[in-house]
Amino acid sequence: MSIEKSSHSGEHRELGGSAGLPERFENPGLEPHRHRLADSDPKRAKRSERQIALIFTISILASIAGVVGYAVFPVDIDRASVLNVRWSTLVVGLGLGIGMLGIGVAAVQWARALMDDGEKIEDRHPMSAGPAAHQQSLEILRQGADEANIARRPVLKGAIAGALALAPLPFLVPLIGNLGADWDISKFKRTAWAPREDGSGDPERFFEGTYRYLARDPQDTKIRAADVTNGNIVHVIPHGLPEEEHYLEEKAKAVVLLVRVDPSILKEAPERADWSYDGIVAYSKICTHVGCPVALYEQQTHHVLCPCHQSTFDITDAAKVVFGPAKRALPQLPIKVDPEGYLYAAADFDEPVGPSYWQRER
Template sequence: MSDIQLPNSGKSPADEPDAGRTPVRFRNPGLPAHRHRQADVDPRAAKRAERQVLAMLGLSAVGSIFFIVAYFAFPLDGTFATLQVSNISLGLGLGAGIFFIGTAAVHLAKTLMPDTEMFDERHPQRGTEAERTDAAAIMVQGGQESGLGRRPFILGGLVGAAALAPLPAVVLLRDLGPAPGDALAHTLWDEGVRLALDPSAEPILASDVTIGSVFHVIPENLYESDHFLDEKAKAAVLLMRVDPDVVDVREDRAGWDVDGIYAYSKICTHVGCPVALYEQQTHHLLCPCHQSTFDLTQHCKVIFGPAKRALPQLPISVDDEGYLVAQSDFLEPPGPSYWERG
């Protein structure tokens, strides 16, 4: 294989009339002399590298096991302290499991696997039968040269670490929330349940909600639930007050608000992100994840973005003490469309 270099005349090839016809050729210098690694020439260094790889695979397995143990050992009780301990423990375990299996693979490749420089000329994608047979033989030879067959401890450690690495993900699958069905059909909202501030759970007086204000709301009885985090994921609400004249009230929703105070599900109907941005001037609610936009003046109809369904409205009224209360549960399913019930 030869390379071509044009004469150095200080001009571009386009300026040289004979540049394309009078190339200057030079000899291919080839590959530099191969430098053997210490593990290639010293059996003790090879054994040391083997032990290092095995230790990293062991640490990966320990990290995966620690993740599973921490998941059950540090349950959430609703406080930020337990949430912090749980997150840190899970993060350390999962990070160690992934990090050390990666470093073991890199160290194995750099110290024990063959690193002789090779090149192969490009050829048609499908070769002859003889070439295909040779390619299969090369693959077998590569596996033999990798040394894994001669190093059963590393092979066993690699298999063990790889087998344990997916287990944290399997454990996390059970934490995706309630199973479909009746668990998603209803929330904690019911007739007479007071609207309360998130996260203090203090009930909200209608007189405290001024025009232009917005409140993040939960049911007052949320923390009485044994699975209040799951329930909050379904029942979270945004409360806003606007001039009643700006809303085009539908006949079937007359009486669902309190003098311009409206309550809508906070869970985006696209994939369930929290809708947390309210534009006071335009009366738009925005989802920060995928920019779905809902118009409060049209009962939170979708006016932009991937969401296909309006935010469900929570019917509200005022009790004898002046506190805002729910008239009922949502009359349509909150959350992403795949939560819909028949």
């Protein structure tokens, strides 16, 4: 190994000397520095400054629009509609995204067009953290601020401060707004599957006006037991759920997984013996860990898996937890078949659906 001094920059390079490696190479050095128009033309610099201020302004407006959108399209549980949720998600997402993107684009443009772009050569030296080094660091920071021309560009200074201050708002305002939300868990004790006590339900949607039919999600078509084949999983909602107030809440609580297995492998407690129909079982689709939709079915093991943290439930054994952080089995929906072969819910879930970390009364 030999040491060679570069002819261009004066740097020293180690050269390979063994077989197969190049004997020597030239250090290409630095490309000649190209001055930008904004460096010498104050008008161009001013134009760049206005462009950057405009991008920061767009960021500010987007952040404000995100907050306003959150207020205009309420998504709280009592007033939410599907349209509100869509608009709120769109506006808050765009506000947050454009707010953050605007800061990034403006910062890059500022660096490209206005900051000092001269090449610097910095010699390496032993690391030390004494007072002198500390002083030097402060000096470098001060110099950086000078080179960024912050002090001489009050418009940009105000614009960046405004954009940085407002960009987190579309994230923080919904967060703070939800702190006072109604977390009444009694709502989880009753779902749309609960039979109508007065038997006044629409016969198309209710068996004998009382029991809600099972339907495919999202087609909302009733399900014949004969159509549920062995090994398949069917995603189910209550048939004919009216799209009115609380629709989303009711639908979210009532989603179900329907699976058919060989009846001989079902381990059913005596009190649950009539909750299944010919090997067809129905369980809440809401994971009892923190509420993700349990949706993956392993035909060989008859396990359903939650994709969020891999909680695994055994369909053949009352959907008990066999793996993962969930601490409670999936609630079961007792099902029966009407004279025409359609499946309906004979009762509500056996216990509240959803995460089990909430306090519950059985």
